[in-house]
Amino acid sequence: MFENHLPTEELQALDAAHHMHPFTDGSALNKKGARVITAAKGVWLTDSDGNRILDAMAGLWCVNIGYGRPEMAEAAKRQIEQLSFYNTFFQTTHVPAVTLAAKLAQIAPGDLNHVHFANSGSEANDTNLRLVRHYWAAKGKPTKRIVIGRWNGYHGSTMGSGSLGGMKFMHAQGGMPIPDVAHIEQPDWWMQGGDSDPADFGLARAKQLEEKILELGQDNVAAFIAEPIQGSGGVIVPPATYWPEIQRICAHYDVLLIADEVITGFGRTGKWFGSQTLDLRPDIMTIAKGMSSGYAPIGASLLSDNVANTINDAGEFNHGYTYAAHPLSAALALENIRILEDEKIVDHVANVAAPYLREKWEGLIDHPLVGDASIVGLMGSIRMTPDKAARAKFKSDEGTAGYICRERCFANNLVMRHVGDRMVISPPLVITKAEIDQFIDRAVQSLDETHAKLK
Numbered sequence: 001m002f003e004n005h006l007p008t009e010e011l012q013a014l015d016a017a018h019h020m021h022p023f024t025d026g027s028a029l030n031k032k033g034a035r036v037i038t039a040a041k042g043v044w045l046t047d048s049d050g051n052r053i054l055d056a057m058a059g060l061w062c063v064n065i066g067y068g069r070p071e072m073a074e075a076a077k078r079q080i081e082q083l084s085f086y087n088t089f090f091q092t093t094h095v096p097a098v099t100l101a102a103k104l105a106q107i108a109p110g111d112l113n114h115v116h117f118a119n120s121g122s123e124a125n126d127t128n129l130r131l132v133r134h135y136w137a138a139k140g141k142p143t144k145r146i147v148i149g150r151w152n153g154y155h156g157s158t159m160g161s162g163s164l165g166g167m168k169f170m171h172a173q174g175g176m177p178i179p180d181v182a183h184i185e186q187p188d189w190w191m192q193g194g195d196s197d198p199a200d201f202g203l204a205r206a207k208q209l210e211e212k213i214l215e216l217g218q219d220n221v222a223a224f225i226a227e228p229i230q231g232s233g234g235v236i237v238p239p240a241t242y243w244p245e246i247q248r249i250c251a252h253y254d255v256l257l258i259a260d261e262v263i264t265g266f267g268r269t270g271k272w273f274g275s276q277t278l279d280l281r282p283d284i285m286t287i288a289k290g291m292s293s294g295y296a297p298i299g300a301s302l303l304s305d306n307v308a309n310t311i312n313d314a315g316e317f318n319h320g321y322t323y324a325a326h327p328l329s330a331a332l333a334l335e336n337i338r339i340l341e342d343e344k345i346v347d348h349v350a351n352v353a354a355p356y357l358r359e360k361w362e363g364l365i366d367h368p369l370v371g372d373a374s375i376v377g378l379m380g381s382i383r384m385t386p387d388k389a390a391r392a393k394f395k396s397d398e399g400t401a402g403y404i405c406r407e408r409c410f411a412n413n414l415v416m417r418h419v420g421d422r423m424v425i426s427p428p429l430v431i432t433k434a435e436i437d438q439f440i441d442r443a444v445q446s447l448d449e450t451h452a453k454l455k
């Protein structure tokens, strides 16, 4: 174990001097110092000042089985002693890679029977971008190259995956999006639906895909990529009319559907995959995060028989990552899936944790700051608003209410994330009813304090 012998201030000073944090205003952070997390167990984090913090974000939407499992430590030790590394290039394979691929094929819906491994969700989506273009070229339709994503969608932070995503603040830096990527609007009724009925709005937003395909030309569009439920964009649950229409349009125009299940996979929505909860039939599925519950970096693209067979029959696909299906990551993903299965954790979400949390979460709508409370399985959001009836936003685009609330959560030893004026949650799937009670108490206290500060 890496022992921490330094006092918090010294760790913060070294952090400020040498560590550049992702998605962070470095100079602002360096002035105040980062919170130092030193240990974690179940749903609880410990920081270097000895605070016990309830992590309602499961790290970054990933620690599905909870922190600090001894079985995972054992699995890691066994695998390192047996085979610490080998690659899967050059016509070789290894036991964890084979076993994990077969296991994923077994639990994935439909005929997603083939696995192309990566080390993260971003990498897997970069793979998908190249893969769908290669697929259509192999089918004799090389002009089908454009991939359509959605504004405010998130698919990762590399050039490819960041381009597929629709985060304009990311595109503004470093030359994204790359060519041959297009975007349509998101199905966010609360924020963008105006006076329309949610069902009509969902349908209209889905039809934007058809309009975009017709505008770009069916012969030029390779795929549509979307999260079944947007996560990083603020846990936006689409109206029920949305996905059936998207599915129809993709089939009609011969456009591959990529479901990015990096957050919604591995039990988060109360079924193994969000595609099952929302009744999608993707040709490709992106997975990562809950695949190993964050115990080791791993991601993958799950491919249908048709997509995989077409790629396999087209000769060499000149693409791959050194650490794809890394034996350690694959062994930990397998152990993670075993734990999810043996402890019936997906059933726990569907039958215990999600119904209990839903009732309390939706009850937050009575709070004077909260205009909307959405939740599917164990991913949820609340929208803070100065005027519930008007579904109004706070003035600052930076999410003043959200920022204050996140700070109040920190002070109350709770991790909730803010996305603009929204607070989002995604707790470990093993959260108990008693922990949900503690979580909601701290959330209400944080909302009360935010409300008081905003007055």
Ligand code: PLP
Pocket (backbone or CB within 6 Å): 119, 120, 121, 122, 123, 125, 154, 155, 156, 157, 227, 231, 232, 260, 261, 262, 263, 288, 289, 299
């Ligand atoms: N896709 C989705 C839906 C995500 O939420 C994320 C990360 O939050 C990614 C892709 C990128 O995954 P990673 O950070 O592992 O590259």
